[in-house]
Amino acid sequence: xxxxxTWTGLVVGWMLFFMFVTGTAGYFHYEITxxxxxxxxxxxxxxxxxxxxxxxxxxxRLEARAPQAAYWEIVLPHDSPATRLWQDFEIRWEDLxxxxxxxxxxxxxxxxxxxxxxxxxxxxxDTGGGELLYEMHYRLHYMDLLLxxxxxxxxxxxxxxxxxxxxxxxxxxxxxxxxxxxxxxxxSWLDAHNVISVMALPFFIMITYSGLVFFDTTYMPAGxxxxxxxxxxxxxxxxxxxxxxxxxxxxxxxxxxxxxxxLASADQAWGDHQVQxxxxxxxxxxxxxxxxxxxxxxxxxxxxxxxxxxxxxxGEAMASGPYGTxxxxxxxxxxxxxxxxxxxxxxxxxxxxxxxxxxxxxxxxLVLWTVKRRxxxxxxxxxxxxxxxxxxxxxxxxxxxxxGVAGYFWANRLLPVDIADRANWEANxxxxxxxxxxxxxxxxxxxKAWVEILWLAAAAFALIPLLNLLTTxxxxxxxxxxxxxxxxxxxxxxxxxxAAFAWMGIKVRRRWLAHENPGKPARxxxxxxxxx
Amino acid sequence: MTSLLNRFCSDSARYRWAVFSRVTAAFVGxxxxxxxxxxxxxxTLPLPQAEAIAASTMLGFILYTLIIIWAFSIKRLSxxxxxxxxxxLVCAPLVWWLMPGGGA
Numbered sequence: 001x002x003x004x005x006t007w008t009g010l011v012v013g014w015m016l017f018f019m020f021v022t023g024t025a026g027y028f029h030y031e032i033t034x035x036x037x038x039x040x041x042x043x044x045x046x047x048x049x050x051x052x053x054x055x056x057x058x059x060x061r062l063e064a065r066a067p068q069a070a071y072w073e074i075v076l077p078h079d080s081p082a083t084r085l086w087q088d089f090e091i092r093w094e095d096l097x098x099x100x101x102x103x104x105x106x107x108x109x110x111x112x113x114x115x116x117x118x119x120x121x122x123x124x125x126d127t128g129g130g131e132l133l134y135e136m137h138y139r140l141h142y143m144d145l146l147l148x149x150x151x152x153x154x155x156x157x158x159x160x161x162x163x164x165x166x167x168x169x170x171x172x173x174x175x176x177x178x179x180x181x182x183x184x185x186x187x188s189w190l191d192a193h194n195v196i197s198v199m200a201l202p203f204f205i206m207i208t209y210s211g212l213v214f215f216d217t218t219y220m221p222a223g224x225x226x227x228x229x230x231x232x233x234x235x236x237x238x239x240x241x242x243x244x245x246x247x248x249x250x251x252x253x254x255x256x257x258x259x260x261x262x263l264a265s266a267d268q269a270w271g272d273h274q275v276q277x278x279x280x281x282x283x284x285x286x287x288x289x290x291x292x293x294x295x296x297x298x299x300x301x302x303x304x305x306x307x308x309x310x311x312x313x314x315g316e317a318m319a320s321g322p323y324g325t326x327x328x329x330x331x332x333x334x335x336x337x338x339x340x341x342x343x344x345x346x347x348x349x350x351x352x353x354x355x356x357x358x359x360x361x362x363x364x365x366l367v368l369w370t371v372k373r374r375x376x377x378x379x380x381x382x383x384x385x386x387x388x389x390x391x392x393x394x395x396x397x398x399x400x401x402x403x404g405v406a407g408y409f410w411a412n413r414l415l416p417v418d419i420a421d422r423a424n425w426e427a428n429x430x431x432x433x434x435x436x437x438x439x440x441x442x443x444x445x446x447x448k449a450w451v452e453i454l455w456l457a458a459a460a461f462a463l464i465p466l467l468n469l470l471t472t473x474x475x476x477x478x479x480x481x482x483x484x485x486x487x488x489x490x491x492x493x494x495x496x497x498x499a500a501f502a503w504m505g506i507k508v509r510r511r512w513l514a515h516e517n518p519g520k521p522a523r524x525x526x527x528x529x530x531x532x
Numbered sequence: 533m534t535s536l537l538n539r540f541c542s543d544s545a546r547y548r549w550a551v552f553s554r555v556t557a558a559f560v561g562x563x564x565x566x567x568x569x570x571x572x573x574x575x576t577l578p579l580p581q582a583e584a585i586a587a588s589t590m591l592g593f594i595l596y597t598l599i600i601i602w603a604f605s606i607k608r609l610s611x612x613x614x615x616x617x618x619x620x621l622v623c624a625p626l627v628w629w630l631m632p633g634g635g636a
Contacts, residue, residue, distance in 0.1 A: 157593070157597070160593070164597060168601070216593075217585075217589055220567060220596070222574075222589075223571050223573075223584075223585040223589050223592075224585050224589070226571055226574075226627075226631065227571075227574060227581065228582075242582040242583060242585075242586050325580065326583065327579060327583035327586045327587045328583070331590060
């Protein structure tokens with residue numbers, strides 16, 4: 001039983017660390033993808049084009065390409081705050097569904113703003129990008145999706161319980177926030193763990209609870225299953241009711257009413273250059289409608305675009321209610337808080353910092369766990385094999401997993417562009433490095449393993465800008481003068497991460513290796529504590 | 533045989549069984565009870581049906597968490613099991629009675 005408790009507790013810790021590392025990266029997943037596709041041009045050059053001209057080109061192309069569509073959308077070229085990237089002139093559509101289905105196939109094309117002809121997608125290397133990295137935090141990898149969801153759910157629930165009970169039992173929560181006693185072994189680890197946990201407590205409560213809400217009817221299906229049923233059709237029916245969605249559409253077609261007055265009315269309400277796209281849809285039994293959608297702002301409900309709705313036949317303005325029902329909106333706000341899609345630059349960095357604090361909280365907790373038990377172990381040299389394994393897994397996860405993430409970026413630059421299954425191999429490199437760090441930590445003096453893998457991670461991150469310089473033309477020397485902050489920001493963040501790991505390496509080395517008696521061979525003891 | 537008996541009846545073994553029983557009560561019993569309560573809420577909240585389900589499912593995680601914490605905070609293990617059992621036995625017939633097409 002104790003064995004079970006020990007191992008489940010620890011496995012949760014390691015998995016949560018993995019989820020926090022990959023999830024935190026997700027707050028910049030568009031930026032990471034951009035960096036991992038260096039073939040894309042530095043600054044998109046778009047000739048200024050007339051808006052109504054563009055929309056008319058888009059409509060012509062949509063009529064030819066998607067004559068039987070549930071909706072059409074023409075996206076005007078703009079600087080997108082949602083992705084922090086340039087958005088090209090693009091058309092999107094969804095085909096009418098086959099009988100018995102809710103949705104048809106979706107499509108999109110980037111169009112030439114002058115001719116309206118579809119542009120070939122620029123050839124970019126095959127990469128999983130930031131998307132794959134951030135998806136790992138709830139889909140894991142190499143694993144059945146449903147099994148991954150359940151494992152992630154159990155870890156999340158246990159973390160949620162740990163936080164709530166931590167708050168309840170922690171009587172001196174405020175005082176401990178200001179308490180840090182360095183250089184005192186276990187006491188210092190505990191202080192560090194407390195300070196970090198309290199600092200970002202609201203974030204941890206929000207992120208765990210909202211993480212559960214994403215999969216609400218997967219984890220607690222009782223209500224839906226008993227009242228609607230649990231087969232696919234019943235679930236679809238439930239979600240349609242919840243989101244007040246109607247799937248019965250007529251094929252989208254060119255509006256009879258002129259679009260220019262609609263655009264003018266939007267301009268009048270929002271100011272110039274605020275129109276993001278024109279959306280056309282015809283629900284069966286209702287008048288066909290045109291939506292003029294505004295560029296995403298920092299509103300919390302980012303899926304609920306600010307928009308102007310018009311009758312496509314008459315051009316009359318129509319009322320536009322918010323998307324979904326009150327409860328579904330509540331649910332969407334909870335999940336929006338998790339994803340932080342509404343966050344502007346500063347809030348986004350705050351999310352990122354809170355995520356890193358989460359990594360630090362779990363890491364200090366794992367280390368504290370071993371330090372505490374180390375005290376009760378007998379003399380050095382009689383390490384139980386369990387303890388040795390746990391310490392090795394701690395090194396491999398806390399220092400080795402970040403090394404793997406750095407390796408993911410190295411693989412993106414170094415793997416030959418034409419190998420088969422390239423995107424998968426980038427991910428394989430991440431897990432291979434993680435695994436190798438574990439094997440290394442198993443056979444190496446654990447203190448040396450800590451120092452060496454921390455330094456290796458520091459070098460792996462810090463050298464990425466150099467690697468970028470040697471392998472692409474999108475390096476700091478090019479991105480900084482061009483003001484491409486997405487690319488430059490990535491390289492600079494890698495330098496920052498390299499510095500952080502170097503600092504940890506120096507700290508650990510100073511404590512353990514500097515005082516070593518030069519005449520004596522290194523002890524094989526694995527204590528993280530320095531006898532003061 | 534005696535050694536086996538000793539293994540299951542010694543003080544440390546008894547402690548382990550108690551922990552096992554409590555963990556089962558908290559996580560399995562708690563899941564059943566919170567599912568029943570959220571189902572009851574789904575049937576009674578004054579909202580359209582799908583919304584009532586979504587709202588109570590979101591509350592379900594909080595219920596589940598509170599029940600688990602409660603199960604670990606009560607000293608007597610028998611109180612935990614009894615509490616879970618009685619609450620479930622109160623909820624189940626209500627659910628059955630309120631279910632569309634049920635109770636008849």
